[in-house]
Every structure is written in structure tokens, then in C-alpha cells.
Amino acid sequence: MDFSFTKDQELIRKSIKEFFEKECPKDKVRELKEDKKGYDPKMWKKMVKLGYTGLVIPEEYGGTEGEFWDILIFMEEMGRNIVPTPYFPTVVFCAMPILEFGTEAQKKKILPKIAEKGEIWAYAQIEESSEQDASGITMSAAMSGEDYTLNGSKLFVSYANVANQLLVVARTAEAENPEEGLTVFIVDAGAEGVVCDVIPTTARDMRCELRFDNVKVPRDNILGEPGKGWAVVDYIQQHAAVLKAAEMSGGAHAVLNITVKYAKERKQFDKPIGSFQAIQHRLVDMLTEVEELQYLVYKAAWRINSGSPSRRLNSIAKAKANGVYHRVCYHGIVMHGAIGWTEEMDIGLYHLRTRSMEFDAGNTDYHNDLIASELEKSEPEFLTLFA
Amino acid sequence: MDFQFGKKEEEFRSEIREFVKEHIPQNEYGHMFEEEHEDKSWEFSMSIAKKLAQKRWLTLTWPKEFGGMGASFMERLVFSEEVGYWGIPGVGMGVSGTAWVGPSLMLFGTKEQQEKYIPLIAAGDPDGVWCTGYSEPDSGSDLASLQTSCVRDGDEYIINGQKVWTSAAHRSRWCWMAVRTDSNVKKKHHGLSLVIVDMKSEGLTVRPLKNYVGLHYFNEIFLSDVRIPVENLVGQENNGWNHLMQALSFERGVALGFTASCRRMLDELINHTKETGLIKKTLVRQRLAELEADLEGARTLAYEAVWKMENGLSRIYEPSRDKANVDLLFEKMSRFGSDILGAFSQLDPLHADPRWAKIGGIYENLFHACPGIAIAAGTTDTQRNIVGQFGLQLPRSY
Ligand SMILES: Cc1cc2nc3c(=O)[nH]c(=O)nc-3n(C[C@H](O)[C@H](O)[C@H](O)COP(=O)(O)OP(=O)(O)OC[C@H]3O[C@@H](n4cnc5c(N)ncnc54)[C@H](O)[C@@H]3O)c2cc1C
Numbered sequence: 001m002d003f004s005f006t007k008d009q010e011l012i013r014k015s016i017k018e019f020f021e022k023e024c025p026k027d028k029v030r031e032l033k034e035d036k037k038g039y040d041p042k043m044w045k046k047m048v049k050l051g052y053t054g055l056v057i058p059e060e061y062g063g064t065e066g067e068f069w070d071i072l073i074f075m076e077e078m079g080r081n082i083v084p085t086p087y088f089p090t091v092v093f094c095a096m097p098i099l100e101f102g103t104e105a106q107k108k109k110i111l112p113k114i115a116e117k118g119e120i121w122a123y124a125q126i127e128e129s130s131e132q133d134a135s136g137i138t139m140s141a142a143m144s145g146e147d148y149t150l151n152g153s154k155l156f157v158s159y160a161n162v163a164n165q166l167l168v169v170a171r172t173a174e175a176e177n178p179e180e181g182l183t184v185f186i187v188d189a190g191a192e193g194v195v196c197d198v199i200p201t202t203a204r205d206m207r208c209e210l211r212f213d214n215v216k217v218p219r220d221n222i223l224g225e226p227g228k229g230w231a232v233v234d235y236i237q238q239h240a241a242v243l244k245a246a247e248m249s250g251g252a253h254a255v256l257n258i259t260v261k262y263a264k265e266r267k268q269f270d271k272p273i274g275s276f277q278a279i280q281h282r283l284v285d286m287l288t289e290v291e292e293l294q295y296l297v298y299k300a301a302w303r304i305n306s307g308s309p310s311r312r313l314n315s316i317a318k319a320k321a322n323g324v325y326h327r328v329c330y331h332g333i334v335m336h337g338a339i340g341w342t343e344e345m346d347i348g349l350y351h352l353r354t355r356s357m358e359f360d361a362g363n364t365d366y367h368n369d370l371i372a373s374e375l376e377k378s379e380p381e382f383l384t385l386f387a
Numbered sequence: 388m389d390f391q392f393g394k395k396e397e398e399f400r401s402e403i404r405e406f407v408k409e410h411i412p413q414n415e416y417g418h419m420f421e422e423e424h425e426d427k428s429w430e431f432s433m434s435i436a437k438k439l440a441q442k443r444w445l446t447l448t449w450p451k452e453f454g455g456m457g458a459s460f461m462e463r464l465v466f467s468e469e470v471g472y473w474g475i476p477g478v479g480m481g482v483s484g485t486a487w488v489g490p491s492l493m494l495f496g497t498k499e500q501q502e503k504y505i506p507l508i509a510a511g512d513p514d515g516v517w518c519t520g521y522s523e524p525d526s527g528s529d530l531a532s533l534q535t536s537c538v539r540d541g542d543e544y545i546i547n548g549q550k551v552w553t554s555a556a557h558r559s560r561w562c563w564m565a566v567r568t569d570s571n572v573k574k575k576h577h578g579l580s581l582v583i584v585d586m587k588s589e590g591l592t593v594r595p596l597k598n599y600v601g602l603h604y605f606n607e608i609f610l611s612d613v614r615i616p617v618e619n620l621v622g623q624e625n626n627g628w629n630h631l632m633q634a635l636s637f638e639r640g641v642a643l644g645f646t647a648s649c650r651r652m653l654d655e656l657i658n659h660t661k662e663t664g665l666i667k668k669t670l671v672r673q674r675l676a677e678l679e680a681d682l683e684g685a686r687t688l689a690y691e692a693v694w695k696m697e698n699g700l701s702r703i704y705e706p707s708r709d710k711a712n713v714d715l716l717f718e719k720m721s722r723f724g725s726d727i728l729g730a731f732s733q734l735d736p737l738h739a740d741p742r743w744a745k746i747g748g749i750y751e752n753l754f755h756a757c758p759g760i761a762i763a764a765g766t767t768d769t770q771r772n773i774v775g776q777f778g779l780q781l782p783r784s785y
Pocket of ligand 1: 277518521527552553605760762766769
């Protein structure tokens with residue numbers, strides 16, 4: 001058992017941390033709130049140059065061939081600094097499943113563009129019902145000759161406004177089981193019939209409505225097998241859940257630190273408010289939750305990194321992150337008093353991101369249900385020992 | 388990062404499970420605090436203690452020369468988990484002896500004390516059963532304010548006062564007692580001492596206290612001119628507070644056994660919902676999942692604390708963090724579990740009737756045990772005080 005990172009991993013963390021602290025101070029975060037693109041192309045270029053978009057991509061496709069730990073550490077630091085970038089949709093939602101399910105030709109064509117050129121991708125799954133299981137996917141893709149024709153709309157697609165390419169999940173066949181008959185398509189964001197509108201959201205991570213009106217997609221642009229798209233979606237959700245949880249864990253740590261610091265500085269009744277027990281106990285509960293979340297994320301990541309992912313642990317990490325991130329922000333703000341409720345303080349910037357992050361890669365109800373499914377399948381030790 | 392146990396620990400775990408298969412009946416699992424209640428269960432506990440002693444597991448962390456097996460922190464972790472999961476009784480030998488009396492005597496007891504008391508504990512002998520007399524009616528969380536007086540008279544000390552909430556005093560041969568040897572001090576932490584009191588002493592009375600379900604777990608001890616020989620002073624006179632802190636540090640890490648008990652109780656609950664089909668209900672699924680996530684978290688944190696201790700990285704606050712965390716988990720589990728059992732959760736845990744009780748009545752028991760857990764060994768809130776002070780470096784609040 002080892003609860004520490006290696007020296008190399010600590011070095012990677014240090015350089016990522018320094019990069020974000022330098023390139024993305026909170027002024028920058030505020031500035032980008034009002035930006036039409038929602039990210040800073042110059043910063044993005046630097047990130048690409050440092051190899052960040054290729055962290056989990058093998059060298060033969062232009063990446064740095066790191067471990068899952070590398071991208072996990074990257075996400076933690078990104079969350080700590082709340083960096084507005086199209087990184088998550090591009091790398092986690094798209095590059096990772098392409099690496100897993102793509103044909104050799106697809107990987108050769110696409111991955112170097114992401115790793116070396118920073119081509120931006122977006123992932124379109126969610127629709128009007130807002131459901132995250134397969135029943136939420138109703139958009140149709142009909143086969144016509146050598147092509148498919150996509151009709152329908154997708155919602156809350158992050159950074160679709162600046163994406164070159166999209167992964168779109170659509171229904172190619174009706175089946176009793178909603179997980180059957182789904183297909184994932186690679187769609188050129190500039191294709192005829194694709195219309196994109198930005199939806200105003202609090203995190204400003206460029207959630208878009210995408211409308212597809214008779215959009216033609218060649219058969220070669222299917223990721224994975226036709227009709228078996230749920231396998232791809234599930235893969236995306238499982239991995240994105242852990243990496244999003246890592247991002248939230250980094251954010252929750254930052255909020256805790258901001259609040260503890262403030263509690264030591266701010267005085268009322270001639271004492272630092274941190275000397276009041278009501279404040280202390282709230283902070284202590286925050287600390288416990290934040291440390292717990294951190295290690296739950298590491299535990300799930302450890303299983304992924306060693307090639308035996310645990311669905312139970314992946315869902316636990318995300319379900320916990322959803323609850324903890326919100327609670328930490330809420331209590332953190334309240335402990336600041338009125339100043340915490342203003343745009344002047346950084347802490348609000350974190351809380352503005354909770355709804356987006358909570359929903360991405362599965363909300364709490366969704367993951368709780370997945371956990372329950374794993375529990376249903378499990379055999380308790382007390383039965384097996386005496387069997 | 389690596390969350391796997393080593394081969395040595397896994398082998399130890401299987402060895403313990405073999406022992407469980409042979410000696411520990413599983414239909415009586417989960418009756419916390421009941422070990423001391425009835426003569427029958429106490430005798431059974433003591434018989435298991437003897438067997439554990441033969442394996443050197445009773446005092447596994449003790450050095451070999453004192454009858455232990457010199458186990459590592461990780462082995463101790465495994466043992467605590469198995470004890471919690473399978474409900475192996477007798478491990479505490481009346482709560483105190485194996486956990487802190489023995490280790491404290493090794494640290495600051497005299498050679499004579501070590502030779503007289505330690506082998507009895509390590510052997511699982513009835514004369515090795517101890518209770519701990521810290522709390523008094525007016526001194527609970529504020530332990531240093533205790534008033535039971537202990538005055539030197541020639542070769543003896545004379546003790547007068549009262550102890551309360553003394554677990555297993557009615558089963559114990561000795562009491563590990565904190566007393567005031569000097570009341571003329573500026574700071575209440577000064578003038579305290581630790582002494583060994585023979586429970587058969589003249590002038591000492593044990594009165595049972597029943598908890599609100601009728602369980603006899605703790606007691607009051609009245610001391611009226613109780614005489615003990617001066618050799619029964621442990622450590623230095625008036626240096627008791629420091630010795631107490633050393634002794635309390637051996638109490639750390641209770642969270643591990645507790646998380647393993649939670650694991651068992653949750654496993655039992657999940658199994659019940661599978662057998663009854665309740666697990667198909669959305670609300671039940673959500674609750675089970677929430678408990679599963681909380682438990683996985685509490686357990687992982689408790690591991691982290693042990694790993695830190697093993698690597699000399701402990702920052703003091705972790706065991707308090709984990710005790711508070713587990714208190715909250717027990718409460719949530721007892722509530723969710725009871726809700727899932729519905730009307731049957733109102734059964735009297737002390738008169739469990741197998742005709743009615745679901746899952747062996749463990750949730751009825753837990754429901755009323757969990758406030759006690761949250762109070763014993765330092766309340767949830769006093770643990771939070773410690774974390775605030777030592778984990779977050781906040782100014783002391785009281
Ligand atoms: C099951 C059980 C077994 C026990 N076994 C033993 C034993 O074997 N030997 C022994 O000596 N004692 C034993 N105790 C006693 C236990 O150690 C005390 O109950 C505990 O330390 C609290 O003291 P108290 O009950 O006097 O409560 P108090 O100290 O009076 O506390 C009352 C309330 O005030 C709160 N409070 C007190 N001080 C503070 C503070 N500074 N900040 C915030 N809140 C505060 C507490 O959290 C609590 O909620 C046992 C208790 C239980 C429940």
C-alpha cells in the first residue's frame with residue numbers, strides 16, 4: 001500500500017501547477033467569462049506545445065504516451081485553477097474513446113491533430129430529456145446509400161462553438177433495450193446542416209445547442225461498431241467520471257484552502273472567525289470530505305491505471321465529487337459572509353462551475369444507480385466464507 | 388499510489404478467516420456492546436480471548452518478549468478489519484488491557500509492574516481484564532478537571548471519589564485510573580497521576596448503569612478510603628497528564644475496526660434487499676449507493692492514517708478525523724438501514740425475537756448503539772476540535 005506519488009509524478013504536478021498559476025490567474029478566468037470563444041487560443045497553443053493534449057496518446061500518434069496518472073494529475077491542477085479551456089471535451093470526451101475504439105486509419109488521422117495541433121473536439125450526447133442513460137438518446141441517424149443522415153438536436157455540448165469536429169451519439173435502430181441500436185459518429189462541425197448556438201450557462205464552458213438538419217455523414221466516420229455505440233458512450237462516461245471527479249477534487253481543495261485562509265485573517269469580536277467553533281467544525285467537515293474525495297478518486301484511478309477499472313469505484317468517485325464540491329463551495333461562501341457572495345472573491349467562480357461539473361459524465365442519481373447495480377452483482381464475503 | 392495489500396497481509400487475513408470459520412458463530416453477528424451484558428456472552432468472549440492469546444493475536448502489536456507478535460501497522464489493520472467484519476469477541480479483554488494498559492506499562496511502568504500484569508493480559512486470563520477510570524460526573528470532555536483524590540499515607544495511597552461510565556468495570560480485575568495527587572496547582576493538568584486499583588479493594592463499590600435499551604455495559608465506581616500500595620503508581624507522581632496523553636495515543640485508530648463493522652452491516656443490508664427484491668426500488672438503490680460511497684471513503688481514509696503512521700508521517704489529527712467520520716457514518720447507516728427495514732426496525736434489540744427480527748436484529752442494535760459510539764472515546768465534536776487545531780492550525784476554540 002502506498003498513498004504517495006512518485007518523484008516523477010510530483011515533478012509533473014509541479015510543472016503543470018506552475019503553468020496554470022502563471023498562464024491562468026483569476027483575472028484571466030474573469031476576462032474569459034465574457035469571451036465569445038470561452039478560451040484563450042494563445043494559452044491553448046502553449047498547452048499543446050507542452051504536450052498536454054497528448055498526455056494519454058501514444059507516441060506513434062503524436063502524444064507523450066503518459067500513464068492515466070498523468071492526465072489525472074493534470075485534471076486535478078486544472079480544477080484547482082478553474083482553467084477555461086476546451087481540454088476536457090477534446091481530450092477526455094473525444095481523444096480517449098478514439099484511441100480505444102478507433103480504427104488504425106482513424107487514429108492515424110485524428111490523434112496527431114489533437115496531440116500536436118490542438119484540434120478542438122466536442123462530444124454530443126445529451127438531449128432535451130436531460131437523461132444520461134441510453135434512453136435519453138433519441139436523435140436519429142438513417143442509412144441512405146453509403147452515408148448516414150443525421151436529424152435532431154443535441155444540448156449542452158461544451159465548446160461546440162469552437163470545435164472542428166464532433167462525436168455525436170445517435171440512434172440507428174430501434175430496439176427494446178435502449179442501449180442497443182446506438183451509433184457514434186465523427187461529424188465535421190462545419191458540415192452542411194449543422195447549426196450551433198451558445199446556451200448561456202454559469203460556468204461559461206460554452207454549452208451549445210447543436211441542430212442537425214439532414215447532415216450527411218460517411219459510413220467511415222463511425223467510431224466503434226454501428227449499433228453498438230453504447231459501449232463507446234459507457235467507456236466515455238466511466239473514464240470521464242473519474243477525470244471530472246479529479247478536476248472537482250482539485251477545485252474543492254482550492255476552496256477549502258481559500259476559506260481556511262480567510263477564517264484565520266478575518267476578525268470579528270476582536271478574534272479571528274476561525275477561532276469560533278461553529279466555523280471550525282464546518283471547516284473540519286470540509287477537510288474530511290475533501291481528503292476523502294481525493295483518495296476515492298485516486299483509488300478509482302489506480303484501478304484504471306493498472307488495467308482493471310472498477311465500475312463501482314468510478315461511480316463512487318463521481319457521486320462523491322458531485323456532493324462534496326457543492327457543499328464545500330456553499331459552506332465556504334457562507335463562512336466568508338457577504339464578501340463571499342460578491343464577484344470580487346474567487347470562491348464564487350468555483351461555485352459557478354458546480355452545476356456544469358455535476359452534470360458532466362453523470363450526475364449523482366445516475367452514478368448512485370450504477371453503484372447499486374454493482375452491489376446487486378456482488379457477493380458478500382460473509383456468504384462466501386461459510387458457503 | 389497503490390491500494391493493494393502485500394502478500395504477507397493477505398496470508399494473515401486468510402489465517403484469521405480460518406480461525407473465524409472454526410470458532411466464531413455468524414448468526415449472532417453485530418450485537419455491539421452486548422459482550423459485557425450477559426454472563427453467557429462474557430464467558431464466550433473470554434474463551435475466544437484465550438484462543439486468540441494462544442495465537443499471539445490478542446496482543447499482536449506487542450513486542451515478542453511481552454507475548455505479542457510484533458505485528459506491523461498493516462498487519463494490525465488487517466486484524467482490526469477482520470475483528471470488525473466477523474465480530475470476533477474478546478479482543479478488548481474488557482476494553483482496556485490489550486489496547487492501552489499493556490503498551491503504557493511497557494512504556495512507563497516499572498519492571499515489577501510489567502512482570503505482574505502484562506503476562507496476565509497477554510494470556511487472555513480473567514485476571515488480565517481491565518477497566519479504565521477516567522471520566523467522573525463533573526469531568527468528561529474536560530478530563531483534566533478530574534477530582535478523585537489520591538493522597539499518600541506512608542507506603543500507601545488513599546483514594547476518595549467517584550468514577551463513571553466505566554465500561555466493563557463489573558467484569559474487571561483491575562482499574563487503570565486517573566486521579567488527582569495534588570489539588571494545590573495553578574493549572575488543572577498538573578497534579579494528576581495514573582494508578583492501578585484492585586477492583587477487589589475494600590471501600591470500592593461498582594454500581595451498574597444501564598443504557599436506555601437496558602444494556603449493562605458501563606458502571607459507576609465509588610471509592611471511599613480505598614487503599615492501594617505505592618507500587619501501584621504508574622509513571623511519575625503528578626506527571627499523569629503526560630502519561631495519559633501517551634496512553635490515549637494507543638487508543639487511536641478505532642475507526643478501522645468500525646469501518647469493517649460497517650462493511651459487514653452494509654453487506655447484510657444489501658443481501659437483505661436482494662433477497663426481498665427491495666433493491667429494485669429507486670429510493671433503496673440511492674440509499675445503498677450513498678452508504679457504499681461513504682463507507683468506501685471512510686475506509687480509504689482510515690487506511691491512509693495507518694499508512695501515514697507506518698511511514699512516520701502522522702500529523703496527529705487523522706485518527707480524530709476518522710473517528711468523527713465513522714460516528715457520522717454509523718448514524719447514517721442506522722437511519723437508512725432502519726428506514727429500509729420499515730416497521731421491523733422498532734423491535735426491542737435486547738429481547739430480539741427471531742420470529743420478527745430481520746437480519747438478526749443488527750439494525751435495531753446499531754440504531755441505539757450509535758449515539759454511544761459517538762460519545763465514547765471522545766465525542767464527535769471534541770474530535771472535530773482536535774482536527775481544527777492540529778489539522779487546520781486554527782486557534783483553540785475553548
Ligand atoms: C459507551 C461508552 C463507554 C464509555 N466508557 C468509558 C470508560 O470505560 N471509561 C471512562 O473513563 N469513560 C468512558 N466513557 C465516557 C466518555 O469518555 C465520556 O462520555 C466522554 O468523554 C464525554 O464526556 P461527558 O459524557 O461527560 O460529556 P460532556 O463532556 O459533558 O459533553 C456534553 C456535550 O458537550 C460537548 N462538549 C464538551 N466540551 C466541548 C468542547 N470543548 N467543544 C465542543 N463541544 C463540547 C460534547 O461534545 C457533548 O456533546 C464512555 C462513554 C460511553 C458513551
